[in-house]
Amino acid sequence: MNGTMQGEAMASAPRSHKMLSLRKRKRQEAIMGYSFLLPAGLLITLFLILPFGLAFVFGFTRFNLLRPDQIEFRGLENYLFLFTDPLFYRSLYNTLYFTAIVVPVQCGLALMLALLVNQKLRLTNLFRIAYFSPVITSMTVIAILWIYLYNPNDGLINSFLHALGIPKQPFLRSPDQAMNSIILMSVWQAAGYQMMIFLAGLQGIPKELYEAASMDGANRFQQLRYITIPSLYNVIVFVLTITTIQAVKLFTQPYIMTNGGPENTTRTLALFIYQQGFQFRNAGYASAISVVFFIIVVLLSFLLRKLLRDR
Amino acid sequence: MNMRWMKILLAAIMAVTIIGCSSNGSGSSENQEASGGTGGSAEPVEITFWRPQADEAEDQFYQEAVKAFNEAHEGKIVLKMETVTRGNSFAYEDKINAAVASNTLPDVVALDGPNVANYAASGIIIPLDEYFTQEELDDFVPSIIQQGTYNGKFYAVGLNESSVVLFYNKKIMDEHGIVPPTEIDKAWTWDEWYDVMKRTADPDRGIFGTNMINDKGEWMTYAFEQFWISNGTDIVSEDGTKAEGYVNSEQGIEAANFLKKLADEKLFNIDPTPTEFEEGKAATKLGGTWNITGFEAYPDLEWGITYFPRSPKGQVTSPSGSWAVGISSNSKHVAEAVEVVKWLTNKENSARLAKAINVPASRKSAFESIPEYNELPMRVIKEQVTTVSHARPVTPAYPVLTQKFAEALIDIMVGADVKSSLDNVAKVYDQEYARNFAE
Numbered sequence A: 001m002n003g004t005m006q007g008e009a010m011a012s013a014p015r016s017h018k019m020l021s022l023r024k025r026k027r028q029e030a031i032m033g034y035s036f037l038l039p040a041g042l043l044i045t046l047f048l049i050l051p052f053g054l055a056f057v058f059g060f061t062r063f064n065l066l067r068p069d070q071i072e073f074r075g076l077e078n079y080l081f082l083f084t085d086p087l088f089y090r091s092l093y094n095t096l097y098f099t100a101i102v103v104p105v106q107c108g109l110a111l112m113l114a115l116l117v118n119q120k121l122r123l124t125n126l127f128r129i130a131y132f133s134p135v136i137t138s139m140t141v142i143a144i145l146w147i148y149l150y151n152p153n154d155g156l157i158n159s160f161l162h163a164l165g166i167p168k169q170p171f172l173r174s175p176d177q178a179m180n181s182i183i184l185m186s187v188w189q190a191a192g193y194q195m196m197i198f199l200a201g202l203q204g205i206p207k208e209l210y211e212a213a214s215m216d217g218a219n220r221f222q223q224l225r226y227i228t229i230p231s232l233y234n235v236i237v238f239v240l241t242i243t244t245i246q247a248v249k250l251f252t253q254p255y256i257m258t259n260g261g262p263e264n265t266t267r268t269l270a271l272f273i274y275q276q277g278f279q280f281r282n283a284g285y286a287s288a289i290s291v292v293f294f295i296i297v298v299l300l301s302f303l304l305r306k307l308l309r310d311r
Numbered sequence B: 001m002n003m004r005w006m007k008i009l010l011a012a013i014m015a016v017t018i019i020g021c022s023s024n025g026s027g028s029s030e031n032q033e034a035s036g037g038t039g040g041s042a043e044p045v046e047i048t049f050w051r052p053q054a055d056e057a058e059d060q061f062y063q064e065a066v067k068a069f070n071e072a073h074e075g076k077i078v079l080k081m082e083t084v085t086r087g088n089s090f091a092y093e094d095k096i097n098a099a100v101a102s103n104t105l106p107d108v109v110a111l112d113g114p115n116v117a118n119y120a121a122s123g124i125i126i127p128l129d130e131y132f133t134q135e136e137l138d139d140f141v142p143s144i145i146q147q148g149t150y151n152g153k154f155y156a157v158g159l160n161e162s163s164v165v166l167f168y169n170k171k172i173m174d175e176h177g178i179v180p181p182t183e184i185d186k187a188w189t190w191d192e193w194y195d196v197m198k199r200t201a202d203p204d205r206g207i208f209g210t211n212m213i214n215d216k217g218e219w220m221t222y223a224f225e226q227f228w229i230s231n232g233t234d235i236v237s238e239d240g241t242k243a244e245g246y247v248n249s250e251q252g253i254e255a256a257n258f259l260k261k262l263a264d265e266k267l268f269n270i271d272p273t274p275t276e277f278e279e280g281k282a283a284t285k286l287g288g289t290w291n292i293t294g295f296e297a298y299p300d301l302e303w304g305i306t307y308f309p310r311s312p313k314g315q316v317t318s319p320s321g322s323w324a325v326g327i328s329s330n331s332k333h334v335a336e337a338v339e340v341v342k343w344l345t346n347k348e349n350s351a352r353l354a355k356a357i358n359v360p361a362s363r364k365s366a367f368e369s370i371p372e373y374n375e376l377p378m379r380v381i382k383e384q385v386t387t388v389s390h391a392r393p394v395t396p397a398y399p400v401l402t403q404k405f406a407e408a409l410i411d412i413m414v415g416a417d418v419k420s421s422l423d424n425v426a427k428v429y430d431q432e433y434a435r436n437f438a439e
Helices: A002-019 A022-058 A077-082 A086-117 A124-136 A139-149 A156-163 A178-203 A207-215 A220-231 A233-248 A252-257 A269-279 A283-309 B003-038 B056-072 B091-101 B113-121 B134-138 B142-148 B170-175 B190-200 B218-230 B250-264 B291-295 B334-344 B347-357 B364-368 B378-388 B398-413 B418-436
Strands: B045-052 B077-084 B108-112 B164-169 B208-211 B282-288 B303-306 B323-327
Touching: A022 A283, A077 A283, A086 A124, A086 A178, A086 A233, A086 A269, A086 A283, A124 A178, A139 A156, A139 A178, A139 A252, A178 A233, A178 A252, A207 A220, A220 A233, A233 A283, A252 A269, A269 A283, A269 B398, B045 B091, B045 B323, B045 B334, B056 B077, B056 B334, B056 B347, B077 B091, B077 B334, B108 B113, B108 B334, B113 B142, B113 B323, B113 B398, B142 B323, B164 B170, B164 B218, B164 B378, B170 B190, B170 B303, B190 B208, B190 B250, B190 B282, B218 B250, B218 B398, B250 B398, B250 B418, B282 B291, B303 B378, B323 B334, B347 B364, B364 B378, B398 B418
Parallel strands: B045 B077, B045 B108, B208 B282
Antiparallel strands: B108 B323, B164 B282, B164 B303
16 A cells, blocks of 8 residues: 555656645645644643643632632742742652652662563563563552551561561551652552563664673673663663653552651652642642642753763 | 645544544533523423432432432423542542533532532532521531531531441450440540450450541541540631631640550551451441441341540530532522422431431431431430531631641551641641631
8 A cells, every 4th residue: 555655646746846846845745744733732732731831820829729710810929838838848858759769779670670581581471471460550459459468457568577577567657668668569560661661672682792792701790781781771761761750740659548648758749739739629829839840840851861961 | 646635634534533522522511501591481490410429329319319309390390410420539529620610510519518618618509598497497407507507608408417426346345244335424435435445455366446447538537526526625616717726725635645545555456447347356436327237247246336435524426417419509590409409308308318328317307207216226326416416617628627637637646746746737727728718
C-alpha cells in the first residue's frame, strides 16, 4: 500500500509542480502540518494549558468551590499565606525527601534487576514477569495490601520480624518510619518498570564490545563500568528524568495508606493540594500552591538536565 | 487518490472525531436543560434526586420508595433518582462540587449531616422552614433538627438517625463476672470502662479490651467528639467560630489523655481487622448500630449493648447524624421537590429504612412502629437517640475541622504530644474560619 501511494504521488508530482510555485507548496505544507497539529493541540490547550492558565489566575483569588459565583480577587494573599504555612514547608520537605531517596534507589535497583534478568539463565522469563507484575497492578490495590503487610500488630512483616527475634515495628504508625515504609513499597512496586527500559537498553549493546573487552582482559566489573554504563547513558538519563517526575507527584500511596500522617510526615505537595482544593474546597489557595509546585518542578527538571548534560 | 488527499482525509477524520466528541457532550446537556425547563403545566413535573450508593439493603429501600412515590403521584410528578458511586471517599461530594460549578444540581440532593452548614452557607440548598409546620418538626428527634439547622434556619431532613453504643462480648464478660449497665444513669464512666478493658484484655490470646477504630476519617470525629462533650466542652464553640479554648481546653486535653492512655496500654488495636469484635478478639466495641447487621453472620458471637461511656465528671452523650435530603437552589419546582422530601422522610419510610439497615429512625412516631426498640438490647439505642445524642458541629468550615481533628487523634494515639496536637487543630481551624468565613 505504501508503495502504490508513493507511486501515485510521484505520478502526480509533475502536474502539481507545474501548477504550484515552490512558495505556494510550502504554504500548503505548513497548513497541512498545522491541521495535523490541531487535534492534539486542541486537547493539550483544553486540558493542560487552559487549566494551568486558570490556576495561575485563581491563585490570586479567594475561591470556594461551592461558591463559584463569588470569586474575589485578593492579590498576593494566597502566596503570602503560603509562605507562612508550616504545612507547605513540611509537604515540600517530604516531597523532596521522597524524591531524593526514591530516584537513586529505585533506578539502581532497576539496573541491577535488569542486569540479572539479562543473563541467559533458565527461568529468566519467570523472573522478568515476577519483577514486572507489580507495575501492572493498580497502585491502590498494592497500597491497601501493604497496609495489611505493615500492620503494627499482626502484619506479615511483623510476624517475620517476630520469628527472627526482632521487636514489632509500628511502620506506617510511626513518624520516623512512615515515609520510609512508603518509599520501600514504592520502590518495590515501580522498579520493574525501569528494569524493563534498562533491559531493552542492555539488549541494544553490541556483543562484540564485550568480546573485545574480555579479550583485552577486562573483568566483569570493568565491563560494567566501561562498557555497559556508558552505552546505557542515554537510557539512564531518560529513566532518571521520568522517575524524578513520577516521584515529585507522589499522591496515591500517602492518600491511601496514611492520609498524610502521622504528624504530617507523609504529607506531600500533591496531597496537600488535593486536600486544600477538594476536601476543604479552597480552590484559590490550592491553585496558588499548584503554581508554586509547578515552578519547583520546572527548576528541578532544569537542574537535573544540567547535571546530566555536563558530564 | 494522491497523497495530499490522503493527508487531508486523515486530518479531517481526526478533526471530526474531536468535534464529534465535543458536540456529543454539549448535545446531551442541552437535552437535559430542555427537559428540565419544559416540564410545565400539562405534563408531569420531573424531579431529579441524587444520592450516594450505599449497601444493597439501603439501595433497595430507596428504589422501592421512589417507585411508590411515582405510583402515588402518577401524572403529576415523576421522581428520577440517580445513585452516585461513593466508595470510601469523597467521590459523591466531588460530583456535587462539579455540579455547583456548572449549575446542574438536581432538585433534591442527599447530603451528609455535617455538610449542611457548608452547603447552606454557600447558598446551594434552600431553607425549608416555610414548608414544615412546627408540629411536623417536633416529631423529629432533636439531633435531626440540630444537624439540619444553620443560622436559625432548617435546611435538610434526615431519614434516619445513627448512634454509637458500646457493644460487649457476653462470653468474655461472663468469664470475668462483669455485668454491664442496663440503666442510662448507671452507664460506665471512662474509669469503669478502663477497668473492664484492663481485666478483659488478654494479649496472649490476642484479645483486646476494646475495638474502636472503624475508619480513620469521619468516624474519628463522629465518635470521639463525644468524649469532649461528655467532659463539659466541645471541639468548637457553639456558633462554630472558634476552636481555640474548646478542642484544646483543659477538659479537651483530659479527654484526649484518656484516649492516649488506652492506646499506650495497647487496650485497642490502632489497625484492627474489620471483624475483630465479631471473631471474639475484642471484649467491647465502640461501634455504630449498623454493625449489628454484620454480627448476624457470626452465630458464635453473643453480644450485648450498653451505653456510650461517659466522663466521670459529665453526662452520658452519644454521637448522632445521618444522611439527609435537601432542596437545591437550582430547583425550578420547589413545591414538588418539597413533596419528595416529605415523602422520603415520612413516618413509614423512616421506619422502613430503620428496619432495613438496623439504624434508629429519625422520627419519634416511627419508633413506635418498631417494637424491638422498647426492649433490651435495642432500648439502649432508642434512649440515646431520643434523649442524649449530639449532632456534630454545625460550621461551614467543618471539612477542615473534621480532617484536622481526625489527624490529631490518630497522631495522639500513636504517640504524639497531646497538647501541641490539639493546639494545632485549634490554630488551623481558627485560621481557616477567619480567612474564609468570618464576615
